Amino acid sequence: MRRVRIGVVGRMIGVLVVLGIAVFPIYWMFTTALSSDADLFAAQPRLVPDFGQFGVFVDALADGPTLTWLRNSTIVAVGTTALSIVLGIPLAYALSRFSFRGKVAVGLLLLMTQMLPEALMVVPLFSLYRRFELLDSLVGLVLANTAFVLPIVALVLKGAIDGVPRELEEAARVDGSRPLTVLLRINVPIIAPAIAAAAVIAFFHAWNEYVFAVTFIFNKALQPASVGLAGFVGEQGTAIQTIMAVAFMFTLPAVAFYLFAQKYVVSGMTAGAVKG
Template sequence: MRSTFNWGHGLRLLAIVSLLAAAAFPIYWMLVTSLTPSADLFADTPHMLPDFSRIEVFEEVFREIPVATWLANSAIVATGTMVLSIALAILPAYTLSRFRFRGKGALGFTLFVTQMLPEAMLVVPLYAIFGQLALLDTLTGLILANTAFTVPVITWILKGAIDGVPIDVEEAARIDGCSRIDIVLSVVIPLVAPTLAAAGVIAFFHGWNEYVFAQTLVSSQSLQTASVGLAGFVGELSTPVHSVMAVGLIYTLPAVALYLVAQRYVVAGMTAGSVKG
């Protein structure tokens, strides 16, 4: 009996280790590749371990490739998307949670339908609209386009959190003479701060990762985001592979780090939003 149990235990451990290895390997491989000299990348046997003596690669790429500009543009787009999404989502989330009104179902359905629209489909009409609004070739335009895709998700996640705030808290503030907007901003929002943080991270991610709009709605080199810059290197071997992988890693790590820092809240926010439907 006992030995069977240990067998099972060992197998389970092996499965967990394999799972983690599979999940981490591509990121690890990006690191190893970035730290391997070009000649060795094309050798018959691959280097399996990172060579940290070549760490200056990560400094060099900033001189060879406009990585700093790319990252700055991505950061602006991501931050703008995050701020605008949250600003737009708070009141509708509160409304969906607290009010019964005609058209509530339609609003909920509309928010869901936006999740089905591919960016690639809307990019042509958006291009025309942005042309009229003088938003083409601006980072503001990218923020506006991205927010249209994030704000429905953020609204839904915040609504889930506000559902969990007891109405008594609001009634107490109401008796103290606060207006409803005051109540939402100073009473309800602080109580859902962790979910707000999660929503912010999700919107930031979307802006950081977005590719289609950044590729089509912006044409200036100086406004290129990291996703577009990096996309130019996919499957191409004329730029040194180790430099490209170094840029890829520099682009990936902030997203992964942010996610890991906020992980507890993101997971709680995502699952609350999705499990409740």
């Protein structure tokens, strides 16, 4: 009995340590934002936020375009997530279930796209976007981000569809279901946890993306937060507390989306367990 109790305590300590490692950077960002200049470089770092400095958050929201940046980032991230999932599901299904010439090559090509850095594609994409008048447009950013994240989304979803028993699909077809119905009614609910995981990947990629955003967007009003944050770094001076305050606000929607998606990941996993 005593050994069991120690085990529980040990596990709790372990969980708390892991939680601390995960949460500490965000906490430190918050604490730094709420530090005076003197505290920033004090011999003994300030471990507790100085709430007397809370004005830095108010100023960042009131004086700067922080809310505009966050709105733009949200549009780009949600758009990229939705488009990559909508396009990724049929692509993954085709790769998983259909036999066609060049299937292996398509799979390899998808993998190869993940080995190209974004910066390598900036110049050719810039020319292309200029021709199609997609520069200075959030739609353009959504398309560029989707192009980069779609392969990984498709590969994640293909792996999930591979695990769905074909018998389920065959039973549906016997009942008269069309291929699209089979995909939407049979496969999608079963692979919901994988869709949620892929959505998290797509959202985070688009939320953090910088190279395309800084190059393709000229209009300040269309800048996402990743670019806006970099604007606080000056040639001779940097407003550290302001950066940390905006960066803290920048992390919150991403964390919220993760928590939202995680619910579906877990529910999908447990749904199968209950039936079994």
